[in-house]
Amino acid sequence: MSRTLLVTGGAGFVGGALIKSLLTEYSDAVIISLDNYFTGSPENHVNDPRVTYIDGSTVDIAKIWAGRGLPAPEIVFHLGEYSRIVQSFEDHDLTWDFNLLGTKEVVKFTAGHGAKLIYAGSSSKFGNDGEDENLNPYAWTKAKNIEYIKNYSNWFGLDYAITYFYNVYGPGQITTGKYATVIGIFERQYLAGEPLTVVSPGTQTRDFTHIDDIVRGLVLVARGGTGDGYLLGAGNERPLAEVAKLFGTEFVLVPALRGERTRGQADTAKAAELGWQAERRLDEYVAGFVAANPR
Template identity: 50%
Template sequence: MKKKILVTGGAGFVGSHLCERLSQNSNYEVYSLDNYFTGSKDNHVPNVTYIKGNTSDISELIIFNPDMVYHLGEYSRVEQSFDDIEKVWEYNKNGIFAVLEFVRKSGCKILYAGSSTKFGDGGLGRSASPYAWTKASNTELVENYGAWFNIPYAITYFYNVYGSREIQTGKYATLIALFKEKMKNDETLTIVSPGTQKRNFTHIDDIIDGLVLVGENGYGDEFGIGSEEAFSILEVAQMYDGKIEMLPERRGNRMTAEVISDKTKALGWEPKRKLADYIEEGRKNDWKE
C-alpha cells in the first residue's frame, strides 16, 4: 500500500517543490490542499492530486486519512500582515486548529512549517507583526497537541527561501525574485531602511532536502533549515550591482535571526547552495530561471 501524503499549500512556492520531490517517491500518493491565495496552477506538477480550499475546511475537503501532513499552507508575509490581519487570522489561526483536529482524528504525523521570525532580534521578533505572532503561537499549539493527544509532530523553520517559482511581482513578491525581476527590467532596486537588516538566504533545494528528511525522521521542535551565511539587504543589492533606492522603515522588519539548525544537521542535512552562485547564474542567463 502506498502512503498518502498531504501537503497544505502545495501550489505555492515551497509547497510545489515539496510536492514535486515527494511525487518522485513511488511509495507515496501525494495530495495538495491549497486556496490559491498566493499559490498558482502554474506551479502544479505531475502525479499530484490537487484539491482547492481553505485549511479551515480540511475535514470536509479531505475524505481520506493521510499517513503524513506537511502543513505549509499559511499566510507568510511580515510587513503586509498588518493590512491583511483578517486573512492572517483565517489562514493561520482558524487553519491550524482545523488541521490539528484533522490530524488528531486521522492519527497521522504532522510537520508544521513554523517561521524563523520567532527567533528574530533575540526572541522579540515573535510579536513584531501579526504574521510573526500567529506563527510563533501556532508552534506552541502544535507542541501542546503533541502532549495532550500524543500526536507525532515535527516543527521546522525556514530562513529566507529563494529559487524558482518565487512570486516575482506585486504585494507578495519575495526579495530575491523581486531584485531579479527589477534587474531584468533595468529598474532600481528598492531597499527598506536601514538596509543593514541581515537575512540567511536559503536555496529552495536545500529547504526541500531538510523538509523531507525531517518529515521522515524528525520529531519535536527546533528543526531549523537555514544557511549559516548571512547578508544584509544592502549587501544583496550590491551583489546584483544595480541602482539602489532606500525606502522608509516599516513595522515588523526584524534586524537579525539566529539560525537553529543543530537538530536538522544531526539527521544528516547540510546546506549545499550559495546565494552568490545563484545570483551569478542569473546574471549569465539574463536573470531568467
C-alpha cells in the same frame, strides 16, 4: 498499497517544489494538495496522475477529506498559511483565519488520522531573543501555533516535527505583487533595468536559503525528525544592501517597513543531526542569474 501524503499549500512556491521531490522520494505515494490559491498558482501544479489538487480552505479540511472519501494520510506537510510580515498588518483578519483557525483544524485532522505533522514555523520567532514574535500579526500567530502544536501533542497525542524557513529563494519564487519575495523583487527589477529597492537602512541581515535545500530538509525531517527546532537556513547573515550589490547594478534605499526585524541567522545544529546542511549559495545563484541575463 500506496501511502497518502498531504501537502497544504501545495500550489505555492515551497509546496510545489516539495511535491516534485515527494514524487521521487516516495515512489509508492499518492499526494494530495489542499490550497486556497491565495498566493498559490496552477502554474505550480505537477502534471502527474499521482497528484490531486484540491481548491479549498484548511478550515474545512476534515469535511473536504470525508466528502471525497480519501484514505488516511501518513504524513501531513502543513505549509498552507499566511506568510508575509509587513502585509499582515493590512491582512490581519486573513492572517488570523489562515494561521490560527486553519492550523487548529489541520492539527486536529492530523492527530485524528494518526498521521505525522510536519509544520512550517516562522524564523521570525527567533529574532531579538524571541521578542520579535510580537512584532507583527504574522509572527505572533506563527509563534502561537508552535505553542498550540506542542500543547496538543501533550493533551491528546500528536506525532510532529517543526521546521523553520529562512528567506527561501529560487525558481518559482513570487516576483510581482505585494507578496513577492526579496530575491524575487530584485530579479524582476534587474530584468526591467530598474534600480533595486533596498528597505532602509540596508544593514539589516537575512539568512537566504535555496528552495532545493528547504525541500531536502523537509523530507529529512519527515523521515527522521521529531519535536521542535529544525531551523533550515544557510547559517549566514547577509545585509540586504550587500545582497543587492551581488546583482552588480544600482540600488536605492526606500523607507523602512513596519514590523520587520533587524537580524536573521539560522542555528542549524538540530537539522545537522539529520545530516542536513545548506548546499546552495546565494552568491553563486545570483551570479548565475546575472550571467544568464546580461544587461
